[in-house]
Amino acid sequence: NNGLHGAQERSGSIGLKAGRHALRVGYLQGVLDAVLTASYSGPNLPKQPIPAGAFFRVGTGGRVARNYEPGDAAFAVAIHPNPTSEYLTVNFTADQATEVNVQLVDVTSRRVASATGRTTAGKGTLRMYVGKLSTGIYSVVVQRGHEQVVKKVLVSR
DSSP: OOSOOSOOOOOOOOOOOSSOOOOOOOOOOOSSOOOOOOEEEETTEEEEEOOGGGOOOBOGGGOBOOOOOTTOSSEEEEEESSSBSSEEEEEEEESSOEEEEEEEEOTTSOEEEEEEEEESSEEEEEEEEOTTSOSEEEEEEEEETTEEEEEEEEEOO
16 A cells, blocks of 8 residues: 555454464555554454564564664664655665675566675665656665665655
C-alpha cells in the first residue's frame, strides 16, 4: 500500500500454533510520522497490541538478524537526506575493513544506480546522484559480503 495517506487499518485471520512466527511488514516512511501497530485477538480474547518485546527480525535463510543501530560494532547503515531531490548520502559503520556495494532499486526491482566503496574498520560514506530519477520510492540495498541492509528513500522534485 505505497503512497502517502493517513493511518489505515488492515486485518486478516490466520491460525497459529504456539511458538514464534515470522510476519513480513512493509511500510512507507513519508515526510510525516509513520505509524505501525500490530495487534492480535482470538476466541474470547479482545484485540490488543503485540508487546514490543515479542518482536524480532528474521534475516535470509531463517537466521535471526540483529537490528544494528549506529555505534554498534558489526555493520550499521544510515541514509540521508530522506526525502531527497539531488544527492543521497549512505553512511556505514563496519567492524572490519570491507567493501560495501550500494544499489538503488525502483519499485519494479530495476537497478537505477549503484556505487561501491571500501573502508577500513570504522566509518565510510558513499554519495549517489539521484537528480535525474523520477519522483517515487526507491530501495537502497547496501551489501557487505553476505550481510544486506535495505532502506527506503523518497526521491521528490
